[in-house]
Amino acid sequence: MKFSLFTLFMTAAAATLGGAAATPLAPRDVYVPPVLYPHAGTVWFVGQRHNVTWDNSNPPKQITNKIGRIMLRKGDLTTPVILADNFSILLGHIEVTVPWVEQGSDYQVVLFGDSGNFSPLFTISGSGQ
Ligand SMILES: *[C@@H]1O[C@H](CO)[C@@H](O)[C@H](O)[C@H]1NC(C)=O
Numbered sequence: 001m002k003f004s005l006f007t008l009f010m011t012a013a014a015a016t017l018g019g020a021a022a023t024p025l026a027p028r029d030v031y032v033p034p035v036l037y038p039h040a041g042t043v044w045f046v047g048q049r050h051n052v053t054w055d056n057s058n059p060p061k062q063i064t065n066k067i068g069r070i071m072l073r074k075g076d077l078t079t080p081v082i083l084a085d086n087f088s089i090l091l092g093h094i095e096v097t098v099p100w101v102e103q104g105s106d107y108q109v110v111l112f113g114d115s116g117n118f119s120p121l122f123t124i125s126g127s128g129q
Pocket residue numbers: 049050051093095
């Protein structure tokens with residue numbers, strides 16, 4: 001029994017590794033610039049407007065997806081909350097309104113272009129919960 005479980009585990013592990021190795025490397029420029037604001041120590045209050053800011057100083061010549069989206073993440077989960085959508089990733093910043101969410105110090109914004117990039121953890125306060 002132990003042996004077969006072990007075999008199962010190894011097979012699963014091999015399948016996972018095989019799957020990862022089989023993923024083709026995208027021959028395109030994946031451009032996801034790092035988020036500069038909000039950063040660690042940032043506190044946002046519900047209803048405020050803030051510019052989410054990212055470093056757009058080094059864009060590649062060709063960008064597959066110039067359209068950005070910013071979502072809110074709490075703890076280990078990306079929430080369905082869209083803070084901003086359909087903007088050019090080349091802008092370097094976009095104004096968002098802090099949504100009415102429960103208070104917490106484990107929020108992040110995720111900047112999506114070709115893939116996603118997380119900000120550091122920051123705090124949203126002011127909902128009184
Ligand atoms: C966000 O940045 C734009 C452009 O610099 C500025 O006009 C606007 O006032 C900023 N918004 C906030 C909330 O700081």
